[in-house]
Amino acid sequence: MATQDMCSSSSTITTKKKQQQLQEDGFSNTHEERSRCCFEEWMQLQREDLTHLLKSLHQPTNNDTTTTTTTVIRNCISHFEHYISNRTLLAQEHPSPLFAPTWCTSLENSLLWMAGCRPSIFIRLIYALTSCSSEPLITNDDDNKNGNNTVTSIGELSPSQMTRVNGLHMRTIKAEEKLTSELASWQEELADEPIALIAAKGDCGDEVVLNNMMNEEAEMALKEHEKVMGKVIGKADELRLNTMKELVLEILKPTQALQFLVASKKLHLSLHQWGKRRDEKQRRIRCYHSISH
Amino acid sequence: MEEICCKVMSESEASSSCEPSSRVARRRRMEIRRCKFVTRVDPSETETVSKRQKLEDRATSISRDCDNAVQNCDSGEEETVGRFVVGEVSTKEVSIPLSRESSCGVVVPKFGFSSVCGRRREMEDAVAVHPSLCYTEKRASDMLHFFGVYDGHGCSHVAMRCKERLHELVKDELDKDEKEDAAGAAETEAETASRWDRTMKRIFWRMDNEVVARNNEEVVANCRCELQSPDCDAVGSTAVVAIVTPDKIIVANCGDSRAVLCRNGKAIPLSSDHKPDRPDELSRIEEAGGRVIYWDGPRVLGVLAMSRAIGDNYLKPYVISEPEVTITNRTAEDECLILGSDGLWDVVPNETACGVASMCLRGKAEERSPVSPSSEAETAAEGEERGNADKACNDASMLLTKLALARHSTDNVSVVVVDLKRDAYP
Numbered sequence: 101m102a103t104q105d106m107c108s109s110s111s112t113i114t115t116k117k118k119q120q121q122l123q124e125d126g127f128s129n130t131h132e133e134r135s136r137c138c139f140e141e142w143m144q145l146q147r148e149d150l151t152h153l154l155k156s157l158h159q160p161t162n163n164d165t166t167t168t169t170t171t172v173i174r175n176c177i178s179h180f181e182h183y184i185s186n187r188t189l190l191a192q193e194h195p196s197p198l199f200a201p202t203w204c205t206s207l208e209n210s211l212l213w214m215a216g217c218r219p220s221i222f223i224r225l226i227y228a229l230t231s232c233s234s235e236p237l238i239t240n241d242d243d244n245k246n247g248n249n250t251v252t253s254i255g256e257l258s259p260s261q262m263t264r265v266n267g268l269h270m271r272t273i274k275a276e277e278k279l280t281s282e283l284a285s286w287q288e289e290l291a292d293e294p295i296a297l298i299a300a301k302g303d304c305g306d307e308v309v310l311n312n313m314m315n316e317e318a319e320m321a322l323k324e325h326e327k328v329m330g331k332v333i334g335k336a337d338e339l340r341l342n343t344m345k346e347l348v349l350e351i352l353k354p355t356q357a358l359q360f361l362v363a364s365k366k367l368h369l370s371l372h373q374w375g376k377r378r379d380e381k382q383r384r385i386r387c388y389h390s391i392s393h
Numbered sequence: 394m395e396e397i398c399c400k401v402m403s404e405s406e407a408s409s410s411c412e413p414s415s416r417v418a419r420r421r422r423m424e425i426r427r428c429k430f431v432t433r434v435d436p437s438e439t440e441t442v443s444k445r446q447k448l449e450d451r452a453t454s455i456s457r458d459c460d461n462a463v464q465n466c467d468s469g470e471e472e473t474v475g476r477f478v479v480g481e482v483s484t485k486e487v488s489i490p491l492s493r494e495s496s497c498g499v500v501v502p503k504f505g506f507s508s509v510c511g512r513r514r515e516m517e518d519a520v521a522v523h524p525s526l527c528y529t530e531k532r533a534s535d536m537l538h539f540f541g542v543y544d545g546h547g548c549s550h551v552a553m554r555c556k557e558r559l560h561e562l563v564k565d566e567l568d569k570d571e572k573e574d575a576a577g578a579a580e581t582e583a584e585t586a587s588r589w590d591r592t593m594k595r596i597f598w599r600m601d602n603e604v605v606a607r608n609n610e611e612v613v614a615n616c617r618c619e620l621q622s623p624d625c626d627a628v629g630s631t632a633v634v635a636i637v638t639p640d641k642i643i644v645a646n647c648g649d650s651r652a653v654l655c656r657n658g659k660a661i662p663l664s665s666d667h668k669p670d671r672p673d674e675l676s677r678i679e680e681a682g683g684r685v686i687y688w689d690g691p692r693v694l695g696v697l698a699m700s701r702a703i704g705d706n707y708l709k710p711y712v713i714s715e716p717e718v719t720i721t722n723r724t725a726e727d728e729c730l731i732l733g734s735d736g737l738w739d740v741v742p743n744e745t746a747c748g749v750a751s752m753c754l755r756g757k758a759e760e761r762s763p764v765s766p767s768s769e770a771e772t773a774a775e776g777e778e779r780g781n782a783d784k785a786c787n788d789a790s791m792l793l794t795k796l797a798l799a800r801h802s803t804d805n806v807s808v809v810v811v812d813l814k815r816d817a818y819p
Contacts, residue, residue: 220514227512231799259507259791266509273514 131194136203138190142183143372149176150365157358169354176361177345184337191215195330205375206382213276214283214336219343220276222364223269226347229363230257257356264351272343279339283332286325295321501525502538502637503812505786507794511736511806517545518734518805519556519630522782527564529638538637539563540809542650544734546697547628551604551704555632558603562596563636590718593645597632597703601714604629604704629697629704632716633664633732637811640723642730645716649699649735654813655747657726662743663719666735667701669693674700683711727813729754729789736804737797746793750810753789786810 149172156172159165191198198215211217257265290296298318348357501524510516523539539560545552570592580588608626631648644652646664654661667674670691678685678693678700686695693700693711703714728751737746790808797806 224512227798230795231801257795259788262507262509262791262795269510270516273510 131190132197132202135190135197135201138183138186139201139203142179143369145179145183146365146369149179150362150369153358153362153365157355157362166354169358173348173354173357173361176365177348180341180344184341187337188334191330191333195326195333198333199329205372205379207375207378208371211371214279215333216336216340217368218276219336219340220269220272222343222347222360223265223272225364225367226257226265226360229359261351265347268343268346268351272339275339279332279336282335283329286328286332290325295325500639501536503783503786504538504540504809505782505784505788505790506540506807506809507787507790508807509794509798509805511798512801512803513805515549516805517549517552517630518736518807519543519545519549519552520807520809521556521560522809523560526560527567529567535639537567538811539634540637540730540732540811541632541634542732542734542807542809543630543632543703544648544650544736544805544807545628545630546702547704551628552630554604554607555600555630555703559596559600559632559634562599563634566592566596566599586720589643589720593634593643593716593718597645597647597714597716600632601703605706608704608706626707627705629702629712631699631734632703634716635663635730635732635809635811637730637813642721642723642813643718644721645718647701647703647714647716649738651733651735651738651743653731653733653743653746654721655728655731655751656724657728658747658751660743660747661721663721663730665717666738667699667717669698669700671700678711681710683708723813725815729786729813730809730811731793732809732811733793734805734807736802736806737793737808739804740797740800740802741793745796749792749796750789753792754785754810754812754814783812786812 152172153176156165156169159168187198199212201209201212201215204212295318298321302318348360352360504522504524506520506522508516508518508520519542521539521541521543525536526539527537529535529537541555541559543552543555543559570588608628631646631650633644633646633648633650633652635652636643636645642654642663644663646652647667649666649668650664651666652663654663665671668691669675669678669685675685683693684695685691685693688695690698692698693708697705697708697712699712701713701715702708705712728747731746731750733746741749787810789810793808793810794806797808
């Protein structure tokens, strides 16, 4: 598919140029295609970021590398910010598709919370990473006390870091719950005035009877409804971004932040890959059935 | 050195601010002090460039911490989540008695605690620490120190209520004891034991009554459970309480939280978990007409996975709130006392916990004397946040918490570590 090829080109600058050109040409720039493009671009950026992160992680640390590490981390965050600001524009235009994206795999879609990942999974990921490296820390604690080990592993979260991670965790869960119930209210709103009444007045059985005026009324109500749904996505994105920023830029030390970012990028990219493979398999099964019948 | 400065500052503040001041304001003052403290650190003290770099990093992280802490108390004061933030209890209630008592020469054991949400989405654990809560008895000059871990189920409000009230009930009951025994002569060991047993049972009984009465009379605000069930009878909490006196450790336990003593490198459990399949508990439940049904483990009536708890009115009389009380004489070999919720004990055996805690305390004791400037900065910042809790004990409790999370504990994890070594006292 043309858009996909275009988006997966390694340089994001050329992608953007192409996208711009495409828009100017007025060719294939539907909302869905732009959304797909925005997502593909973000996945590609993450692949590139992962390369930089891994390179930085495996470098021996000295004063010079500390600055590059910080730069790599800051870049990751600003890429995330950029993606979110692009998404916000798309959400303002047409929010509904973002809740059920056609550009994600079914596996990814099954994990969606407010059109993205749950912010609290960042903390769960921290705990999972702690699990990988905490046990040896406890068994030879004396070695670690010398303070000569240059790499601060994520398992070595200091007590104050643990306290802060826990504080962030509880704030994040609370914010998530708040947004979840906000979304629930808006979804329930649909069964109330005005939309439910417009539906009640109409005659769904006969499309001809459904007059134009009624259509217009429904369209207006739905637009209004979509607008608030778009705002909810905005708030969720903000929560995702802020949770990530507090964790990476404030709580974790640079080496720990590197490890965390590597793990989170790998998780996202892997889920995407696995999702694709699974969808592909389903498609093949479907094909096989349609041929054999 | 800075650490001492800070302590002095907090002491002077504690004595000067006798007029009631809001917690927020107090916290804010503390944040300001912490910032000041950061600026006082002289970079010229550090020897190498890399060390200075480290220090600056630390300094920035501390000042960020300030922003964060202010934010926390600004937004979280009335919110349920905010109340659980680790160390909040100690800031207000601990620092004041400590600074006053220590000048009179009463030895306060070092302690630390941690309480995290972990892999749960609800925080239902609560921790209470009250060193120098009150005098042990009569006209004694000895203080007793109170430590409690409460692990709620159904909702957090019973555990929160225990955290707020149980130590006050201890104080109240001991006051009564004082009046009754005013004329009494020196009592024997056995008499002391039975007196403590009676007192603790009465305290837990009163606590349970308060919780049940509260459930019946009022709408529990800010609770998850208020929507889920009209009567909050299906809410309860475990309680493991340790009262440390100069010569004894009294532990009262109800539920499946646990107290473990580390003595001479060995782990001695001071409480026995109340599980429905414990033979004596099983027969007690069955004699009362209840049943233990295996549904994801043994459960009373197939519901509650413990045989005693505070609250849980709907499971009475099968689930009772009467604690089991143990009294242990302290010895010179005692290293530390660990209280923990099942989030810890489910995945960390007693021996491992003792090994980790005593190793951590020993290690930190050696480390204490020559403190590098950077770690001192951290100590001071944390010290203020967590009241006068000891850094080594805090580190030990956090290390145990991390170990529990590392071993995939799926529950909230709360740990209190009390340093019992005599030579550890100032």
